[in-house]
Amino acid sequence: MDANLEEKYDIMDVSLLAGKIMLENGAETYRVEDTMMRIAQAFGIPESHSFVTPTGIMFSIETDEPTKTKLTRISRRTTDLYKVSAVNSISRRISAGELTTIQAYRELKELQTAPMFFSFMMQIFAAASASGCFVILLKGSWDNVLPAMIAGGLAYFIVLKVSDVVPTMFFSEFMAALAGGTLSYLFYRIGFGGDLDRIIVGALIPLVPGLLITNAVRDLMAGHFISGLAKGAEALLTALAIGSGIAVVMTFI
Numbered sequence: 001m002d003a004n005l006e007e008k009y010d011i012m013d014v015s016l017l018a019g020k021i022m023l024e025n026g027a028e029t030y031r032v033e034d035t036m037m038r039i040a041q042a043f044g045i046p047e048s049h050s051f052v053t054p055t056g057i058m059f060s061i062e063t064d065e066p067t068k069t070k071l072t073r074i075s076r077r078t079t080d081l082y083k084v085s086a087v088n089s090i091s092r093r094i095s096a097g098e099l100t101t102i103q104a105y106r107e108l109k110e111l112q113t114a115p116m117f118f119s120f121m122m123q124i125f126a127a128a129s130a131s132g133c134f135v136i137l138l139k140g141s142w143d144n145v146l147p148a149m150i151a152g153g154l155a156y157f158i159v160l161k162v163s164d165v166v167p168t169m170f171f172s173e174f175m176a177a178l179a180g181g182t183l184s185y186l187f188y189r190i191g192f193g194g195d196l197d198r199i200i201v202g203a204l205i206p207l208v209p210g211l212l213i214t215n216a217v218r219d220l221m222a223g224h225f226i227s228g229l230a231k232g233a234e235a236l237l238t239a240l241a242i243g244s245g246i247a248v249v250m251t252f253i
Contacts, residue, residue, distance in 0.1 A: 010101040011043045012061060014094075016072050017108045019050065019057050022087050026079040026211055029219045029227040032057070035091050039104075042095040054230045079211055082117035123160065127206035128153035134205045140198035147184065147193035148202030155180030156206045169234075170241040173207055177245025180204060185253055200246065207242050209235040 015036040022032045033050045036059060040048040047062035054077070060069035090107055093099050099107070118126070131152025132145040140148075155176040162172035180203040188196040212235040220228035 010105065011040055011045055012059060012068060012070050014043070014101050014105050014108065015039045015048070015050075016057060016059050016070055017105065017112065018087050018091065019052065019059070020072055020074065021108060021112050022084050023052065023054070023057065023074050024077055025083040026077070026081055026215070027084045027087075028215045028222070029053075029224045030222040031084075035087065039091055039094055042091075042097075043101060052224075053227055054234070078116075080116050083111060083114075086111050120160070124153050124157050127156035130206050131202040135198050135202040138198050138201060140195055140202070144193045144195050144199050144202070147187035148199045151180045151183040151187065151199065151203035152206055154183055155203055159207060170237055173238050173241040174245045176207055177204060177242040178248055179245075180207075181246045181249035185249060204242055204246070207238075209238040212238065 018039055019032045019036045022035060023029075029052045032052050036050045036057075037048050040061060045061045045063065049060045049062075051058040055074050056071060057074065058069060058071050060067055087108070090099070090104060090111070094104050116123075128149040132149035135144045135148045136142075158179050159172045159176035162175050166172065181200055184193075184196065184199040184203050187193050188199060193199050212231055216228050216231035216235060218228075219225075219231060
C-alpha cells in the first residue's frame with residue numbers, strides 16, 4: 001500500500017473516531033455526519049459520504065483510488081456534551097490547519113478514553129438539585145424539596161450503577177424509578193414531605209430522556225428518518241420503563 005493511500009486511511013480513521021465519540025456522547029445524527037465530512041474536506045478529501053444510525057457509522061471517501069468504505073459499531077451511548085463540544089473544537093482546529101492527521105487522531109483518542117467531564121458525585125448532586133428545583137416549578141411547597149432531592153439523587157445513583165452492571169437497556173431506568181418511587185412513598189408516610197405526587201415527579205425528572213427526545217425531533221426535521229424514529233422509540237421505551245417502575249410502587253401502596 002502506497003503512502004498516499006495510507007494517509008487517506010488515516011483521514012478516514014480520524015473522521016470515524018470523531019463521529020463515534022460524538023454519537024456515543026449524545027450528538028445529533030446530522031451533526032455527526034457534518035463534522036465527519038468537514039474533517040475529511042479539511043484534510044483534502046472533497047468527496048466523502050457518511051451514513052449514521054444510533055448503532056453504527058458508515059463512512060466512505062471518493063479519490064483517484066477505488067472508493068474506500070469503513071464501518072464502526074456503536075454499542076454504548078451516554079450523555080456527555082463536553083466531549084461533543086471538544087470534538088467540535090478539534091474539528092475547527094483541523095479546518096484551520098492547526099492539526100495533522102496524526103495529531104488529531106491522538107487528541108481524539110485521548111478524549112475518547114477520558115472520564116466524563118463531571119465526576120460521579122457531581123452528577124448525583126446535579127440530579128438531586130434538579131429534582132428539588134422541579135418541585136418548586138410545580139408550585140410545590142418547600143417541605144417537599146428535600147425529600148424529592150434525596151429520592152432523585154438515589155434514583156440517579158441507581159441508574160448509573162445498574163447500567164454499569166447490567167447492560168440490558170431500560171432495566172436501569174426501571175430499577176431507578178422503582179427505588180425513587182419507593183423512597184418517596186416512605187418519606188411521605190413518615191411525614192417527611194406532604195405531597196406525594198410532586199415528590200415522585202421531582203425524583204423522576206433526572207431520568208426523563210429529554211435530550212433523546214430533542215435529538216429525535218431534530219433528526220426528523222433534518223430528514224434523518226431512520227435515526228429520528230429509532231431515537232424516538234428509545235425515548236418512548238425509556239419513559240415506559242420509568243412509568244412501569246412507578247406503577248409497581250403505586251400498586252402496592
